[in-house]
Amino acid sequence: xxxxxxxxxxxxxxxxxxxxxxxxxxxxxxxxxxxxLVVIMLSMGLTLDLQDFANAxxxxxxxxxxLILQFTLMPLSALAISLLLxxxxxxxxxxxxxGSVAGGTASNVICYLAKGDVALSITMTAxxxxxxxxxxxxxxxxxxxxxxxxPLMDMLLSLVxxxxxxxxxxxxxxHFFKPQVAKLSPALPLISIVAIVMAISxxxxxxxxxxxxxxxxxxxxxxxxxxxxxxxxxxxxxxxxFSHTVCKTISIEVGLQNSGLATALCIKFFSPISAIPSAIFxxxxxxxxxxxxGYWASRVQKQTEALE
Numbered sequence: 466x467x468x469x470x471x472x473x474x475x476x477x478x479x480x481x482x483x484x485x486x487x488x489x490x491x492x493x494x495x496x497x498x499x500x501x502l503v504v505i506m507l508s509m510g511l512t513l514d515l516q517d518f519a520n521a522x523x524x525x526x527x528x529x530x531x532l533i534l535q536f537t538l539m540p541l542s543a544l545a546i547s548l549l550l551x552x553x554x555x556x557x558x559x560x561x562x563x564g565s566v567a568g569g570t571a572s573n574v575i576c577y578l579a580k581g582d583v584a585l586s587i588t589m590t591a592x593x594x595x596x597x598x599x600x601x602x603x604x605x606x607x608x609x610x611x612x613x614x615x616p617l618m619d620m621l622l623s624l625v626x627x628x629x630x631x632x633x634x635x636x637x638x639x640h641f642f643k644p645q646v647a648k649l650s651p652a653l654p655l656i657s658i659v660a661i662v663m664a665i666s667x668x669x670x671x672x673x674x675x676x677x678x679x680x681x682x683x684x685x686x687x688x689x690x691x692x693x694x695x696x697x698x699x700x701x702x703x704x705x706x707f708s709h710t711v712c713k714t715i716s717i718e719v720g721l722q723n724s725g726l727a728t729a730l731c732i733k734f735f736s737p738i739s740a741i742p743s744a745i746f747x748x749x750x751x752x753x754x755x756x757x758x759g760y761w762a763s764r765v766q767k768q769t770e771a772l773e
Contacts, residue, residue, distance in 0.1 A: 476662045477748045484666035484673070491670035495732075498667055501660040502729050503631050506594075508657045509570050510635015511646055513591055524585055530705060531589045531715040532596060534698055538719060540564040540604050542693045546686050554612055556683060558735050559742035562727045564690065565604040567597035567628075569721035570657060571751055579758035581714035589718045594632060597723075598624040601730075616734055623733060628726065661747070664725050668744035671737045687745045691753055695720035713761055721750045 484491045543564030547557040568590045576586035602620040639646045698719030702712040724743040731740035 476658060477665055477751055480662040480666040481669045481744070481748050484669040488670035488673040491667045494663070494667050495671060498664050498729050498732060499627060501664045502627050502725050504660045505570060505657050505664075505725060506628050506631035507635045508653045508660075509590075509594070510632040511639050511653055512650065513587065513632075513636050514639050514643075515636070524582075524588070524711075527585055527702075527707060527711050527715065528589055528592060530702060530707075531585075531698075531718050532593055534701060534715065534719045535568060535589075535593050536565070536596070536600050536604060538697055538701075539690075539694050539722065540608055542697075543690055544608050546689050546693075550682055550686050552682070552686060555736055555738045556686075556742060557612065558609060559727070559731055559739035560686060560690065561605060561609050562601075562731055562735075562739070563722050563724050563743040563746050565597075565601045565608070566723045566727045566730075567593035567601070568718045569723050569750060570661075570725075571754065572717050572721040574654070575721060575751075575754040575758050576714050576717050578755070579713050579717060579761040580710075581717060581761075582710050583714075585711065585714050586718060589715070591632075593718070594628055594723070597726075598629050620730065620734060623730065624726075627729060661725055664728060665744060665747045668728050668732075668737075668740050668747075671732075672741050672744065683741060684745060687742055687749055688753075691720055691746065691750050694722075695753065695757060717754060717757075721754050722746060724750065 540561055541564075543560040544557070547560045552560065570590065572590055573583060573586045577583050599621065601624060605620070695716050699712045699716035702715045703709075707715070722743075724747040727743035728740045728747070731737075731743060
């Protein structure tokens with residue numbers, strides 16, 4: 466499983482490049498983004514059980530801190546970066562949307578590779594995903610409601626259908642049919658990766674003609690946004706006295722966003738152009754997360770060797 470997930474950034478990059486060069490191959494699947502996201506959310510639900518949610522009560526302070534950082538630091542920094550770089554309305558909407566969604570589903574694997582607290586990571590991803598059903602539309606309304614009309618209730622209902630129902634179904638199935646689900650579990654990461662890469666490729670294909678127009682400024686915006694999430698997520702937790710392991714975990718949870726969900730919301734409620742930041746984020750946050758995980762894992766390895 467880990468080997469497959471380690472190749473995820475490469476698959477995402479290859480998919481994006483192929484879609485950019487051959488957009489016609491992927492544009493025909495433009496109506497598949499939401500179904501692909503439902504598959505990803507269902508796969509995530511199948512990896513969770515009720516005990517994962519019970520674990521939240523064992524590390525309440527860490528979980529609450531992570532959730533607060535997730536839904537304040539990321540959306541506010543997205544808006545600040547957009548204003549600082551002078552992004553147009555569509556790209557600003559996309560930046561704020563990717564900042565307002567829950568933590569990314571790849572964060573648990575990145576946390577594992579970084580030798581963080583995987584139980585905490587899973588708990589945070591699950592809770593932020595559920596909390597985001599309500600918080601994401603409210604944050605978007607608060608931050609960019611004056612810039613564009615936000616279909617608050619429609620967005621809320623979409624999040625219930627795309628996120629809440631599939632995750633809940635997955636958890637219920639895993640609870641009542643654990644032996645059967647266990648047989649499927651080795652394939653779930655691969656299914657999620659294929660779905661995410663396909664969604665990224667479709668978004669890139671839909672915007673193939675727009676990338677040259679937006680230029681490197683949107684790349685800079687995404688790099689800054691992701692970098693701030695990872696850095697400030699770690700530093701804030703360090704200042705609050707958490708251990709290095711917990712700081713790593715929360716940093717990854719805060720810095721890696723569910724950009725696939727942001728993409729689906731952008732296309733459904735706004736425009737394909739507004740989905741460009743989340744499409745780039747999908748690729749970049751997995752690359753940056755994998756590099757950071759490699760750095761942290763190598764430090765743990767060196768410390769272990771020094772003690773032997």
